[in-house]
Amino acid sequence: MIPRCAPRWSSPRQVDSRRGVRVAAVRGPARGAGRCGVATATGGNPMGFRMAWHGFFLGILLAGTSQAGPELDALLQALEGSAPEEHPALVAAFVEQQRDAGGLPVTDMSGEVVFVYLGGPDTQEVRLVGDFLPESPMNVTWGRGEPMQRTGDVFHARRRFEPGARLDYAFDVDGERIPDPLNPRTLFSGTGDGEVSELVMPGHRLQSAARVWPDVARGTLQEIQEEWADPAVRVYLPADFDPQRRYPVIYTGDGGAWIEYIGLPVILDNLIGSGDIEPVIAVMVDAPGNRGAWHSYNPDFIAYYQRVVAHVDQHFPTLARPEGRVLAGSSSAGRAVLHAALERPDLFSRVAVLSPSMHGPLFPLADYLSGEKQPDPSLEVWMAAGTYEGSIERDTRVLEAWLERAGTRKSVSYSAQGHSFGFWRECAVLLLRHFFPTPPGETQALPASG
Structure with a gap:
């Protein structure tokens, strides 16, 4: 039985076939690893498990990918399989890699988009809002959007758009609307109530x-x-x-x-x-x-x-x-x-x-x-x-x-x-x-x- 916080795959070959991700020659945690990264009596030790998790996650990041989803999957798996005090380093590595690869949100030519908001222990709810989530088809005013999923203090959402799309979005964090802190592209939106962030898909060429x-x-x-x-x-x-x-x-x-x-x-x-x-x-x-x-x-x-x-x-x-x-x-x-x-x-x-x-x-x-x-x-x-x-x-x-x-x-x-x-x-x-x-x-x- 796979522990709740363990990876959902058992080898780099399996990851490659299911996700299309090139993985460096680093395997995930040993089969003896227990719930949330604590080693069981069957063998291994907590430190070795955590080092394996770090290597597995960073191996995916360093190998690179043309898809948006697997990169977030790797981060979420690593967060679930590591101690809370290790989360900041994992998140920082993810953010740095994405900035080097073109920035956030994470996008790919298939149209998949991964939105990420880094919350804190006091953050209760984060909602994704944008001009693609209006109040109604008859109204271009932004609606309440949709709640983002949470793993640790990382809030995330996945959507799919045309590869050539250019759209506006923001995050509603516990009722306060803010631009994406990880995205430097901002602009004023009349329908979005102020400064918001700009999503530019890979196939869109800005003027x-x-x-x-x-x-x-x-x-x-x-x-x-x-x-x-x-x-x-x-x-x-x-x-x-x-x-x-x-x-x-x-x-x-x-x-x-x-x-x-x-x-x-x-x-x-x-x-x-x-x-x-x-x-x-x-x-x-x-x-x-x-x-x-x-x-x-x-x-x-x-x-x-x-x-x-x-x-x-x-x-x-x-x-x-x-x-x-x-x-x-x-x-x-x-x-x-x-x-x-x-x-x-x-x-x-x-x-x-x-x-x-x-x-x-x-x-x-x-x-x-x-x-x-x-x-x-x-x-x-x-x-x-x-x-x-x-x-x-x-x-x-x-x-x-x-x-x-x-x-x-x-x-x-x-x-x-x-x-x-x-x-x-x-x-x-x-x-x-x-x-x-x-x-x-x-x-x-x-x-x-x-």
Whole structure:
């Protein structure tokens, strides 16, 4: 009979055949080992048993593996088969090995993920939460998540995602939400209530233009100082701005979020500085306190953008025509910018719709969706949604089918991501490249994505 805390295999050959792990020439504890690593009268001694366990565990770590699960299995088996005072060294070896191998959580190309939280004797419960565990399929707000299993003071959970996924997660530790202390990748999440951690699967290549590049000239940011400019309006001018040149303009909703969380000025600096896109002016317009009402097909939204466009065209050297402007928005702002472009093709003929949240009344779009009204022939739509956005992904596919029937120019993409600023940050890079490509012959080499 196998003791409760003993390994569930008896030899390296058996481990190799069942788990696909290359194991160094170190065997597990002797058959005479008793419960939880205490040697029995049949032979052996406690110290020899513990040394064997350490060798067995470290042998697995040093041999390496392409799978996530066996590495955690090795740690858990070692913890169960050793004295509590030896646990810190075993856990430290596991963490160090994972950091050297690419960091935590542990991932592999099969899609398996191992989340690990190192608790203490007073830790009662740890729950895994994330944009892949929403309150409901109709709501992108994070739910209560799921409890993590516990071995000693190590809390762990296993899940499986697409090899190319990028997702947000955190731990609820005795009711307090925190980012993963072992993962240096963090970002702000509106649906996750603050700073959270970022899971990047091995098959996902992050957009390098979303990071600050050294030796890239920086543009400037200024706020429009007019009594009417409430909510706030900020204007980005590219480095080497030339008042004699006419620039295309991208306008965004939720301007503060596009600056702070998406990092639009940084992305523009990188893409313009590298020659990946042509120089662009960006106008980032904040939303008022009642953001939901502002984005619910509100005529005041359209009227305000009309005033902003008039001011920008008057005070900056712009391509002052609909095809010289792009209007972009995410989530509820996605539906607002789509509605504005449909209603005012004289202002905007190009629109970027990110994760459009179509919840709420649809009657302002009913005439378009039914075919009674047609989009202006000049309209071009760039649209994206994550496959972990539930009803938002379904809404996007409905809009895609409608645009197809209407014959509207469109570019639509789906990614294994959630309702996240991390997703929209990557979308920003893609939509800028789509709408503002550098004229042929002017493109420079770019750093690799990653």
